[in-house]
Amino acid sequence: MTKLKVGDKVEVIQAYEKYKVGDVGIITSIDDIYYRINGDKGGAPAYFFKKVEGDLYEDQWHLNDGKVEIPADADKLEKGGSVVAFRKRKVKPFEFGEKLRIKKSLWPKYVIDPKNINPGLDYVDAVYICKYFDLDDAEGIRVYINDGQNSWDCCFNDLDKVERLT
Numbered sequence: 001m002t003k004l005k006v007g008d009k010v011e012v013i014q015a016y017e018k019y020k021v022g023d024v025g026i027i028t029s030i031d032d033i034y035y036r037i038n039g040d041k042g043g044a045p046a047y048f049f050k051k052v053e054g055d056l057y058e059d060q061w062h063l064n065d066g067k068v069e070i071p072a073d074a075d076k077l078e079k080g081g082s083v084v085a086f087r088k089r090k091v092k093p094f095e096f097g098e099k100l101r102i103k104k105s106l107w108p109k110y111v112i113d114p115k116n117i118n119p120g121l122d123y124v125d126a127v128y129i130c131k132y133f134d135l136d137d138a139e140g141i142r143v144y145i146n147d148g149q150n151s152w153d154c155c156f157n158d159l160d161k162v163e164r165l166t
Contacts, residue, residue: 004035010049011056017042022075024056057087094128094141099165102126102143125165129153 004010004027012023017040019025025037027049034043057075064070064083074086094100102124126143132155133139140157 004030004046004049004051006030009052010035010037011052012037012048013050014044014048016044016048019044024052024075057089059087061085061087096128096130098128100126100128100143101163101165102145103162126154132157 006027006029008027010025010027012019012021012025015021019037027035027037028039029036029043031043033045035046035049036043037049061077062068063085070076070083070086071088073089075089076083077085124145126145129142129144131139132142134155134157138157140155141159141162142153142155144153145151
């Protein structure tokens, strides 16, 4: 287990006092075996917490208008037993060399060379190379694609149908 210290950001992994599993806070003091988060007077042993890197959730709150499905792993704000707003869990950024699957509808019609036309596969395996920004400064990704006959690198912005291969 990682040694926790004052100032560490932690996630509650075992409910105690007013904290539920998944709540996030900062360790503000340590007294013997009790770790206190967010300036509380109580506390809990270290095994009630898991250290987290950075913020787990997006900064923006989304109002629950009943038209969108709330992700199960979202940070929920409840009032009167109903979820009134939620924040989505941040998506881990892609890393160099990570393997991805990409839906064919995302491929550009012509890649770098007109001979490399989308061969019509439903999905293609790709390897993440780096971040990419188009001329309008929209963020996307650059990947290396090998369909068995041809290989090329490709840049695109729509990430809705990109899956991680685990």
